[in-house]
Amino acid sequence: MRRLLTCLLLLTASLTAGATLAPAPARADTTSPSYAPLDRPGPRLTVPAATLDAALQCHGDPKAGPRPVLLNPATSVTPEENYSWNWAKVFTKQGRYHCTVTMPYHTFGDIQVAGEYLVNAIRRMYARSxxxxxxxxHSQGGMSGRWALRFWPDTRAKVAEVIGMAPSNHGTTVLAGCITGLTTCVPAVWQQRAGSAFMKALNSRAETFAGIDYTNVYTMLDEVVVPPPSSGLTTGAGRIVNVRVQDVCPLDPYEHVMTGTVSPATYAIVMDALTHDGPARASRVDRKWCSQLYMPGIDPADVAGFAPILTALPNLLLTVVPSVTLSGAPLLKKEPALRCYVYAAGC
Known part of the structure; x- marks a missing residue:
């Protein structure tokens, strides 16, 4: 297990080797009148209903157990690659109803389209449970749910909390290889650049909403979401807590990928949020988790169980490489245009 973790650390560290850092992500203008009002009803979903429903896979009894959880995957991976060997096992053992949503192109596609998958997932899970x-x-998955909440207001009453593990809430500065007109990149990579049109729209007017708790877990060792504190949220009426892993476990060794998949400190913070009213509170977290190597749900002896990690590596390693993808996602010369519903003028 130690060798596997070390290997993954080295591989993910290579993602950003040689990248030129841009200026730190700027906070979006939350007062700009050019974006849609917060209370305007969301647009009709354009992805066929059958496609949306097929992407949602659920486990357990929707009427029983602790609060239902929707597992939202990171860029470059499927839910199976991200969660089948860790979090899904935890929730199954808890008797917690949980669902995953599979995005197009290994979650490399247009996040505006992924937002429609999330709107459908939220509505379906709420109706069933x-x-x-x-x-x-995790990563994009810790951020993209907010797109659904921002532009489909009906979803807000159906969501109690949003928990992001190293979420890309304000983008990242390590995607310097995507240069408009010069190189090509997949849609989700364009959109997660710091200062992108997508990020400005996502964070427009308010980042959070009343009645929803927001817990954002980030690590100062993050080499993908840079600078790491940009994972946090600050505006809006939601209850917000931004937890730096090192404030719970000062010697936590995990970077971006492992913060959302392996870290016992992240596990403890997430479970604190799920088992208490309101967002997580670092002071409540049992420091025993700081001496653990990995989170519950992971079985070091289950060699076959780690197969999803191996299938994820090719796409993971190519995430920040311009002009190349194995996912089938389109390679674009610039960021996808924002949909009309994003703007105050509407459609």
Whole structure:
């Protein structure tokens, strides 16, 4: 297990080797009148209903157990690659109803389209369970649920909390290889650049909403979401807590990928959020987790169980490489245009 973790650390560190850092992500203008009002009803979904429903896979009894959780995957991976060997096992053992949503192109596609998958998932889970759900996501998955909440207001009453593990809430500065007109990149990579049109729209007017708790877990060792504190949220009426892993476990060794998949400190913070009213509170987290190597759900002896990690590596390693993808996602010369519903003028 130690060798596997070391290997993954070295591989993910190579993602950003040689990248030129741009200026730190600027906070979006939350007062700009050019974006849609916060309370305007969301647009009709354009992805066929059958496609959306087929992407949602659920496990357990929707009417029983702790709060239902929607697992939202990171860029470059499927839910199976991201969660089958860790979080899904935890929630199954807890008897917690949980669902995953599979995005097009290994989550490399247009995040505006992924937003429609999330709107459908939220509505379906709420209808089946009769309870407000939690959205737990890693990297892009910790951020993209907010697109659904921002532009489809009906989803807000169906979501109790959003928990991001190293979420890209304000983009990242390490995607310097995507240069408009010169190189090509997949849509989700363009959109997660710091200062992108997508990020400005996502964070427009308000980052959070009343009645929803927001827990954002980030590590100062993050080499993908840079600078790491940009994972945090600050505006809006939601209850917000931004937790730096090192404030719970000062010697936590995990970087971006492992913060959302392996880190016992992240696990403890997430579970604190899920088992208490309101967002997580670092002071409540049992420091025993700081002496653990990995989170519950991971079985070091289950060699076959780590197969999803190996299938994820090719796409993971190519995430920040311009002009190349194995995912089938389109390679674009610039960021995808924002949909008309994003603007105050509407469609």
């Amino acid at each position: 009769g309870r407000r759900i939690a959205i737990l996501g």
